[in-house]
Structures are given as structure tokens and as C-alpha cells.
Amino acid sequence: MAKFSSPTLVLVAAGGVAAGVLAAQVAPSFTAMAAAEESTSMEQVEAPQALVGLDNITLGERIRGELTSAGELNGNDGSRYLRYAITLEEGALVEISLSGALQGVVALYDDHLQLLESAETVHHYVEEDGDYVVIVSGADARSYGPFTLNSRTIELSDADTLDVGTPMDSWLEGASREVALTIEEAGMYQIEMRADEFDAYLELSGPNNYNREDDDGAGNLNARISDFLAPGDYTITARSAFGEGNGVFTLSAEPRELPNDGELRNDGSVMPSDTLSGWFSGQELGYQLEIEEAGMYQIDMRSSDIDSYLVLEGSNGYLRENDDSGGNYDASIADFLAPGSYQLTARTAYGSGSGLFTLSVEPRELPDDVELRNEGELTPNETLNGWYGGEPLTYELTLEESSLVTLSLRSADFDTYLELRGESDSHSDDDGGNGTDSRLEQALLPGTYTVIARGFSVSGSGMFELQVSAEPTEMQPDA
Structure with a gap:
């Protein structure tokens, strides 16, 4: 990149993007705002100097940089910014975009420092040959990091057909634009529509009344349809x-x-240790899960295309559902399953969308020397392990004397919730322990109490540890 030598330049920052007017050779003690006010009267004379001293980038070039605390300061919100010079030709439609770890925006100015466009991706029709200023700005005072600055000339197409494997840049003006697509070989395809000036929406219609629609499937208000397409002509x-x-x-x-x-x-049928790939296209998919040996099992549905949702049904009214326990919109059900046949349904959280997913069923081994107790009597100063599968688990605690009782419910699998009930009072806790663990500390009179261990949400499941301690304390019944 070429660089010009220059006098000192000051820009006033506004609204998270470096913006403003030029002040040449400003003394360091001046504030940016004061400099801007003094320079207003000479803006037309001095403004072209805004390009002096800047690294020059070429349209079509990819520039890597990093925004640090050494960048120029936006006096309005504390963010930092970097400036570049670029030469553009009249009649060109240009795109300048920002990618990478930096959370920021790009702004394009003319050589008189008049703001033309500002966004993560800037599109601008050049009305006059000349030199322009490109500014990369952090989104706020905490935005730093590496970035890539991309620029290109956009060749707009008015073609009414789209070829597989050849993206097309075009212009939407008005209600909609129809484009023909021919699929020659059956298979999985991904159709995307990306736009920065409006919220993109896609419709795809084809043979045998095929019809799919999508709004934000590609993220950031971009549309995506992923589906298995048969050969034929589509619109x-x-x-x-x-x-x-x-x-x-x-x-x-x-x-x-x-x-x-x-x-x-x-x-079809699914067995423990199976992993399969499926395709969701708007209809629920059903599998038969066969469990031959009682034990702990984990069922995962993962996808980068859809918001996964799992439903597991068994005998005696057994029902478990899960949306996002697997993280990143993936579904996961972990539970203790008795031998038998289960109906496993794979779908999306809201019934919409389409795309590829992976379904797996894996047995989970209990840690060494761990025995599960899901009911029964609690003894002061003991610790036990249990398995929560969506239904509250009830234990009985008997105190022979007034005691300060501490109950702790911990799990790495789900968000725990504790309840303690007596004849005349009740207590509960969600996150009184570490993270999403529960903890109750309560002075109690002699008597029998019910301890309920469960999840904050019925969709959670997994192993937990319940610990109870009791220390004698002076406490008298109410008169």
C-alpha cells in the first residue's frame, strides 16, 4: 500500500463511526470538536487534505489489519478507528465489507469528508471519479481485534436464470424478482439470498407442487433454503x-x-451406539428406538441448518422433549431408560426450516462406585446420587432435634431446583449454589420433612448429587 506524507488530521467521531470535518495542523491541546468548529469555514479548501498520509488501498484488494488502542479516538463514544484512501471510478457499483474478529462497521466518505454510506457491508454507486476515504471503526469502546477489509466492483446481472455453482449479483427494485433454476442431478442443494439493504426472503417452487420458503435461515436477515431436490425446473x-x-x-x-x-x-430402527444422517424438510421424522438393557442413554440431534427438537415416547406414559440442551440450537435427551421400544421423533422447534442433521444414541457409563437413588429416606450428613428425567424426585428427611440443615443439589447436566416442605412451612432455591446448582440453609424443628429434587425446567435431565448436613441448634416451637 502506498502512503502519503501529511500534516496532522483530526476527525470528529459521531454515532460509532468516525465522521466529521478536517482540521489541518491542529495543536494537540485542541479537542476534536473545537477543531471541527474552527475548520468549518475552510472545509472546501482544506478537505482534500483528508487523503494525505493515509494508506492507499486498491479496489479488489484484500487488506488485513488490526484495530487497537493505538487507533484514532472517536471522541463521541470512545471507539477507535483506522482510515484508508481509495480511488473509485464514475459509474462503478462498489462493495466494501468487513470480516474477522472485530465487531465494527465500514464508512465511506468523499474527499470533502461527506458521509456516503456506513454499514458492515457498504454498497455505493460512484457518481464521480476521484479519491475517497474508507474508515474501519469499532462498534463501541470495547471493540478491538483483527479484521479483513474486502472491496470489489459489483457487476449486476439482469439474467432470468441462475446456474448451479455460479452466484449472481442483482438489484431488487419493488416487490420481487423471479429467476429460473434447473436441477440436472438429484441431490442436496443450498440456495441463498444475501442482502444488506433489506431483509431477504426466498421462495422456491418446482415439480410435483414442491414449495419451500425461508426468511432468516442464513442469519443476519439473509435467506437460505437447504433441501434434497429432484431433477427438474424450479422457480x-x-x-x-x-x-x-x-x-x-x-x-x-x-x-x-x-x-x-x-x-x-x-x-426406521435405531439402536444404541448408532449414528445416522437425516434430512428435515418440514415433516416430522419418526424412528423406532430399541433398548435391550436398562441404563443411562444420551440421544443427540445436531444440525447447522435447523433448530433441532427431539421427542422421546415410551410405555406407561413416558415422554421427554428437548430443544436446545445440546447447545447451539442442538437437542439432547439424557435419561435412564428401561428395556423396551421407544418412539423417537426428530423435527424442528417451530416446524419450519429444512436441512441436514445428525442423530446419535449412545450409552452413558456411570462413574465408578456410583449408585443411583431416586427416592427414599435421607440421613443427615450423607451424600447420594440420583437421576433426574423430567419428573420431581421425592426424599424424606427426619430430624430428631432442632437443627440447622443445609441441602445442596449439584449437576453438570441440568439446571437444578430444590424444595423443602414441612407441616407448616416450605422453602425453595434455584441457583443458590455455584453456577446453576441449588443450595438451601434453614433452621428446622424436629419432625419429618419432604425434600424434592428436580430441574428448573422439565426439559432437563441427567445425573445429580444431593448432599444434606445438619447441625444441632437452639430453636423452640412457636407458642
């Missing part, structure tokens, strides 16, 4: 999610490789 309708939209969008259709052995299983 893509690209539009804004809310009424008419105007702006640049990118439309693409890409084939997707099937994982593992390339086989999809959307029904």
Missing part, C-alpha cells in the same frame, strides 16, 4: 420479507456433499 422468487425492497442482493445455488457414507435415513 426462485427473491423478495423482501416486508413489502417492497430496494438494493443489491446476491443469489446462489450450490450442491452440498452428503456426510459419512452419503446415505440419508429419515425413518
Whole structure:
């Protein structure tokens, strides 16, 4: 990158993006605002100097940098920013985007420091040949880190067909835009619509009344349809999610490789230690889970395309459901299962979306010397392990004398919840222990009490440790 030598330059920062007017050769003791006020009258004369001293970037070049505390200070909100110079030609539609760890925005100014565009990705139609200023700014005073600054010229297409593997940049003006797509070979495909000026929305229709729609499946208000498509002619309708939209969008259709052995299983029997890949396209998928030996099992449904949801049903009214216990919108059910047949349903949390998922069933080994007790009597100063599967577990605690009782319920699998009930009072706790563990400390009179161990949510499940301690204390019954 070329660099020009220059006098000192000061920019006033506004709204998280470096913005303002130039002040040449400003004394260090001046504030940015004062400098801006003094420079207003000479803006037309001095403004081109805003380009002097800046690293020069070339359109189409990828620049790597890092925003640190050494960057120029935005006096308005404390964020930092860096400036670059770029030469643009009249009639070009340019895109300047920011990627990487830095949470920030890009701003484009002309050589008179008039703000033209500001966003994570800037699109601008150049009306005049000349030099411009690009500013990379942190989102706030805590935003630092490495970044990549990308720039390119966008060649807009008015084609009415989209080829698989060849993205198309186009312009939406009004209600919608229809594009034809031909699928020659059956397989998994991903169609995406990305836009920065409006909320993208995709519709895909095809043979045998095929129809899919998506709003934000690709994140950041971008649309994505992932599905298994049969050969044939399809119509893509690209539009804004809310009424008419105007702006640049990118439309693409890409084939997707099937994982593992390339086989999809959307029904059938599942056994412990099985892992399979399936495809959700709007309809619930049912599997038969066969458990031959009683024990602890964990069932996971993972996907980068959809918000996974699992339902497990068995005999005697057994029912477990889970949405996000696996993290990152993945579903997970961990429970102690008796021998028998179970109905396992894989779907999405809201019944919408489409995409690939992985389903696995794995036995879980109990730690050495661990015995599960899910009911019975509690003895002061003992510790036991149990298994929560969605239903509250009840224990009985008998005190021979007035005592200061401490109950602790700990689990690495779910958010615990403790309840203590007596003849005339009751107590409860959610997160009184470490993290999401529960802890109760209460002075109690002699008598029999009920201790209930459960999860804060009925969707949680897993192993827990319940500990009870009691120390004699002076406490008299109420008169």
C-alpha cells in the first residue's frame, strides 16, 4: 500500500463511526470538536487534505489489519478507528465489507469528508471519479481485534436464470424478482439470498407442487433454503420479507456433499451406539428406538441448518422433549431408560426450516462406585446420587432435634431446583449454589420433612448429587 506524507488530521467521531470535518495542523491541546468548529469555514479548501498520509488501498484488494488502542479516538463514544484512501471510478457499483474478529462497521466518505454510506457491508454507486476515504471503526469502546477489509466492483446481472455453482449479483427494485433454476442431478442443494439493504426472503417452487420458503435461515436477515431436490425446473422468487425492497442482493445455488457414507435415513430402527444422517424438510421424522438393557442413554440431534427438537415416547406414559440442551440450537435427551421400544421423533422447534442433521444414541457409563437413588429416606450428613428425567424426585428427611440443615443439589447436566416442605412451612432455591446448582440453609424443628429434587425446567435431565448436613441448634416451637 502506498502512503502519503501529511500534516496532522483530526476527525470528529459521531454515532460509532468516525465522521466529521478536517482540521489541518491542529495543536494537540485542541479537542476534536473545537477543531471541527474552527475548520468549518475552510472545509472546501482544506478537505482534500483528508487523503494525505493515509494508506492507499486498491479496489479488489484484500487488506488485513488490526484495530487497537493505538487507533484514532472517536471522541463521541470512545471507539477507535483506522482510515484508508481509495480511488473509485464514475459509474462503478462498489462493495466494501468487513470480516474477522472485530465487531465494527465500514464508512465511506468523499474527499470533502461527506458521509456516503456506513454499514458492515457498504454498497455505493460512484457518481464521480476521484479519491475517497474508507474508515474501519469499532462498534463501541470495547471493540478491538483483527479484521479483513474486502472491496470489489459489483457487476449486476439482469439474467432470468441462475446456474448451479455460479452466484449472481442483482438489484431488487419493488416487490420481487423471479429467476429460473434447473436441477440436472438429484441431490442436496443450498440456495441463498444475501442482502444488506433489506431483509431477504426466498421462495422456491418446482415439480410435483414442491414449495419451500425461508426468511432468516442464513442469519443476519439473509435467506437460505437447504433441501434434497429432484431433477427438474424450479422457480426462485427473491423478495423482501416486508413489502417492497430496494438494493443489491446476491443469489446462489450450490450442491452440498452428503456426510459419512452419503446415505440419508429419515425413518426406521435405531439402536444404541448408532449414528445416522437425516434430512428435515418440514415433516416430522419418526424412528423406532430399541433398548435391550436398562441404563443411562444420551440421544443427540445436531444440525447447522435447523433448530433441532427431539421427542422421546415410551410405555406407561413416558415422554421427554428437548430443544436446545445440546447447545447451539442442538437437542439432547439424557435419561435412564428401561428395556423396551421407544418412539423417537426428530423435527424442528417451530416446524419450519429444512436441512441436514445428525442423530446419535449412545450409552452413558456411570462413574465408578456410583449408585443411583431416586427416592427414599435421607440421613443427615450423607451424600447420594440420583437421576433426574423430567419428573420431581421425592426424599424424606427426619430430624430428631432442632437443627440447622443445609441441602445442596449439584449437576453438570441440568439446571437444578430444590424444595423443602414441612407441616407448616416450605422453602425453595434455584441457583443458590455455584453456577446453576441449588443450595438451601434453614433452621428446622424436629419432625419429618419432604425434600424434592428436580430441574428448573422439565426439559432437563441427567445425573445429580444431593448432599444434606445438619447441625444441632437452639430453636423452640412457636407458642
